[in-house]
Amino acid sequence: MSINFVSLISALFIGGAAGYLGSLMATKKMSLAGDVLSHVALPGIGFALLLGLNISLGALASLIIGVLIIWLLGMKTSLSSELLTGVVFVISLAIGFIVVPDHELLEALFGDIASVNYADMAMVILISIIVFLVARSIYPKMMLAYISEDMALAEGVKINKNNLIYLLIVAVVIAFGVKIAGSLLTSALIILPAAAAKNISGSMKQYSFLAALLGVAGAGGGVALAGVIGISAGPVVAILSAIMFGFTLALGKIMR
Amino acid sequence: MEILENNLLESQKLLEPARVDSKILEVRNLSISCGGEKILDNISFSLEGADNLVILGPNGAGKSMLLKALLGVLSFGGGDVATSGYIKWKDDVKIGYVPQKISPEKNFPLSVEEFFKIKKIKKEEAINLLNMVGIKDERFIKKQISKISSGQFQRLLVAWSLAGKPDVILMDEPTAGIDVGGEETIYNLIANIDKEKKLSIILVTHDLSVVYKFADNVLCLNKKLICYGTPNDIVGSESLRKMYGEDVSLYKHEH
Numbered sequence: 001m002s003i004n005f006v007s008l009i010s011a012l013f014i015g016g017a018a019g020y021l022g023s024l025m026a027t028k029k030m031s032l033a034g035d036v037l038s039h040v041a042l043p044g045i046g047f048a049l050l051l052g053l054n055i056s057l058g059a060l061a062s063l064i065i066g067v068l069i070i071w072l073l074g075m076k077t078s079l080s081s082e083l084l085t086g087v088v089f090v091i092s093l094a095i096g097f098i099v100v101p102d103h104e105l106l107e108a109l110f111g112d113i114a115s116v117n118y119a120d121m122a123m124v125i126l127i128s129i130i131v132f133l134v135a136r137s138i139y140p141k142m143m144l145a146y147i148s149e150d151m152a153l154a155e156g157v158k159i160n161k162n163n164l165i166y167l168l169i170v171a172v173v174i175a176f177g178v179k180i181a182g183s184l185l186t187s188a189l190i191i192l193p194a195a196a197a198k199n200i201s202g203s204m205k206q207y208s209f210l211a212a213l214l215g216v217a218g219a220g221g222g223v224a225l226a227g228v229i230g231i232s233a234g235p236v237v238a239i240l241s242a243i244m245f246g247f248t249l250a251l252g253k254i255m256r
Numbered sequence: 257m258e259i260l261e262n263n264l265l266e267s268q269k270l271l272e273p274a275r276v277d278s279k280i281l282e283v284r285n286l287s288i289s290c291g292g293e294k295i296l297d298n299i300s301f302s303l304e305g306a307d308n309l310v311i312l313g314p315n316g317a318g319k320s321m322l323l324k325a326l327l328g329v330l331s332f333g334g335g336d337v338a339t340s341g342y343i344k345w346k347d348d349v350k351i352g353y354v355p356q357k358i359s360p361e362k363n364f365p366l367s368v369e370e371f372f373k374i375k376k377i378k379k380e381e382a383i384n385l386l387n388m389v390g391i392k393d394e395r396f397i398k399k400q401i402s403k404i405s406s407g408q409f410q411r412l413l414v415a416w417s418l419a420g421k422p423d424v425i426l427m428d429e430p431t432a433g434i435d436v437g438g439e440e441t442i443y444n445l446i447a448n449i450d451k452e453k454k455l456s457i458i459l460v461t462h463d464l465s466v467v468y469k470f471a472d473n474v475l476c477l478n479k480k481l482i483c484y485g486t487p488n489d490i491v492g493s494e495s496l497r498k499m500y501g502e503d504v505s506l507y508k509h510e511h
Contacts, residue, residue, distance in 0.1 A: 140373065140374040141374075143366055143370075143374060144374050146360075146361070146364070147358065147360055147364075147366075147371075147401075148355045148358050150324065150327065150329055150353065150355050151353055151355055153327065153328075153329035154327045154328075154329060154351065154353040154426075155375070198363060198365055201365040202365065202367065202398075202400050203365060203366065203367040203369075203370055203398075203400070204365055204366045204367065204370045205370065206365070207365040
C-alpha cells in the first residue's frame, strides 16, 4: 500500500486545527461537548450518502443543527450543557444508524481518507486556517470565562456568543475530520492532542502550540502509517494519539 | 430657622463642591426576585467617588446578588430573574471585580503572565501590580495559576482587578478561605491599596470587624435594607443588633 498525499496533506491541516481547538477545551466540561459532538455528524453523513452529496457537507449540516439546539436550550433553560449534548447525541446516533446504508456504515463510523479528493483538500486547508484564526481570537476570552464567568462578564466578555462560535468551529472541524477518522473517532483528533499537551505544559502558549503540533503529528502519522499497513486511518490516528498521550503523561510525571 | 438650615446646607456644599456631583454610583429602589422569591427588596444607596462602601449581611442576605446586579451580570445563565428599580454608574466608569473564592481547575495551563495578558497588561505592569499586593518574587509571573496557593491566588485576583486603573473595585467576600500569610490580612492589603490609589471600593462581607478598617459608609442587608450610614451611625444601632443577634461587639480602631 502507498501513502496518498492528498489525504496526508488534508490530515496534517485538519489535525493541526483540531489539536489547537482541543486546547481550548481546557476544562472537563468542554472536552465532553467535543467528544459527543462528533457523533452528531452521523445522521448528516447518512443523508449525504443517500442523496449522493459530499459527506462533509452533510455532516456539517447536522452538526450545525445539533450545535444550535444545544446552545439555544442551554441559554433558555437551566439544563446543563452536558445533559443537552447527551440527549442530542443519543438522538443523532439513533437517526444515524437508521439512515446510513448498511454497507457504508463502517466508512461513516471510522472514516475513509481514500475518498478525499483535491477539492476536499483545498477546502480542508482553507477551513483549517479559518478555524485557527477564529479560535485564536476567542482564546483569551474563553480562558477568562473558564476561570470565572462573573469575571469574564464583568470584563464585557460575551460568553454565550463565544460559546456558540466555539461550538460552530468544533462542528466545522468535525465535519471535515470525519473523512479522516470517521464519526466515531473524530473526537480523538480534538481531545487527545490537547490532553497529551496538557501533561507537559506550564503555560497557555506552550499548551496550545504543543496541542496543534501533536495534532499534526497524530493525524499525519496516523494517515501515513495506515496507508503503509493498508487499513482505515481513523483507528490508527486514534491509537497513535493515545500513545502520545501516554508518553507525555509519563514525561510529565518525570518532569515534576 | 428653616432658612438658617438651608444656609447651612448651602455653605456645606460650598465647602465641598466636588462632592455634589461626584457620585460614582446611584442605586434607586432596586428589587430583585429569582423564581418568584424576593432576593432584594427596594434597596437605595449611592456612592461618592473615592468613598468606600461595605455591604454587610448574614449568609443568604442577597449580598452577592446585589454585587452581580451592580456588575450588570445578573441576567446571565438563564434562570428566572426579575429586577426593578435602577442602577446608574458614572459615565465611562471602570469597574474592577474580585470574585468570591474561586480556584482554577487542577493543571489549568495558564501562567500568571498570561492571566494578565488576557487584560492586555504587559509584563512590567503586571510585576508592579503584583508588588502592590505584596508579591515581590519576580519568578512568580511564570508560575501556573493552578499551582499557586489560594492566598497567592487571592492576591493575584486583587492585582488583576487593579489593572487598567479602575475607578471602583467590587469585592465579594475576599476573606473566604484565605491564608495570605504573615501578619497582613487581605483587608490591610486592600486598605493600603485604597490609600495609595484613591479609588472606591465596594466590599461585600459578613465580617463586622471590617467596617472600621475602611468603610465610609455601611449598608446592612437582609433582603431588605436594614440600615445605611456611616460606621458610627451603624455600629451599636438597634437594627444591626437585630440582624446579627444581641452579641454584636465591635472594636473601634483609631487610626
